[in-house]
Amino acid sequence: MLPPKLAKMMINLSTVSPLSKGGLRGVLLDPFCGSGTILMQAALLGYQNAIGSDLSPKAMADTKQNLAFLTKSLPQLSTLNYQLSTLDATKLSTTHKPNSIDAIVTEPFLGPPLRGSEPTEAIKKIISELSTLYLRAFAEFKKILKPDGRVVIIFPILKSWPSISDQQLEQIKTLGLAPAWNVPELLRPLLTKRHSVIYSRPGQRIEREIFVFKKIK
Ligand SMILES: C[S@@+](CC[C@H](N)C(=O)[O-])C[C@H]1O[C@@H](n2cnc3c(N)ncnc32)[C@H](O)[C@@H]1O
Incomplete structure (x- = not known):
């Protein structure tokens, strides 16, 4: 289960306040x-x-x-x-109007529980299925988010393999969602080169990699 403390942090990272500027x-x-x-x-x-x-x-x-x-x-x-x-998260725009959502905060499907003995090929197959799901969902996020809308999302790292590659992060950027952490200069070194933060405990088979994106076009 997603730790409630992490859920709260992710909501705060969306930078959407319970009351938005226009009173809405x-x-x-x-x-x-x-x-x-x-x-x-x-x-x-x-x-x-x-x-x-x-x-x-x-x-x-x-x-x-x-x-x-x-x-x-x-x-x-x-x-x-x-x-x-x-x-289905890959069909969100069938239900939600374009430009209607301020922020998406989510921990998506992280794949099946791992025993630890899975061969590399099996891990690669899970990652391929997960990244396909995430990229399809992002295409929908783009449609329904308001301009400047944010996505705070966890992508799993399975036995040290990120579920989203650097190339796929570029694909997300091309789609119109760019990394957008609002952290003070002093805390920038806490971010990875991929503009993420890793949340994990020692020995965990599935680590959580947290990303913040903003709709830029
Ligand atoms: C990691 S769980 C979310 C856990 C949640 N954050 C919590 O703490 O309760 C992922 C969820 O994604 C759902 N799921 C899997 N594929 C989906 C899809 N294509 N569209 C929407 N939900 C999906 C699963 O049913 C599961 O409930």
Whole structure:
């Protein structure tokens, strides 16, 4: 499960405040919402408008149950306006209007759990399937994000192999989404050469590589 602390950090990195400039509330989307960790943290941070979707009806039922528990436990959250639906992240633009989303904050499908004994060929196959999914999803993110909209996303590193290559990062840039960390000069050295931050514990087979992108065209 995505650690709630990391979910909260990712929402903050989106730089969308719960209340946006024009008085309208910022709209966050998690298109791989799983059991709803990011959406629940968004609710706790004061985001009134959020959208969650997932390919799995079971995941959607879990998200609904978790959010219902949260709003029942904390009456101040009873006015939440969260839209939840079962949807393939590679078809987001069939449901969401162009230029309608302020930020996408998500931990996508990270691949099957690893035992550690998988041969290199098997890892390469998983990576190829994951990167295809991510690039298709990014083509949709581009359509539905507002100008300057952001994507805060985790790409897994499987046994030291990044799931997105440098070349694929360039493809994402060509699509119109460029790396956009808003970090003070002093903290720049914390970023990798790929403009990412690695979040992992020693011995983990799957590490998390966090990226922030901004829609530039
Ligand atoms: C790593 S989980 C997300 C976990 C979530 N951050 C949480 O903590 O509950 C990834 C989710 O992606 C979903 N998924 C896989 N392929 C998808 C697709 N094409 N479109 C949307 N969701 C998909 C899976 O059903 C799974 O719930």
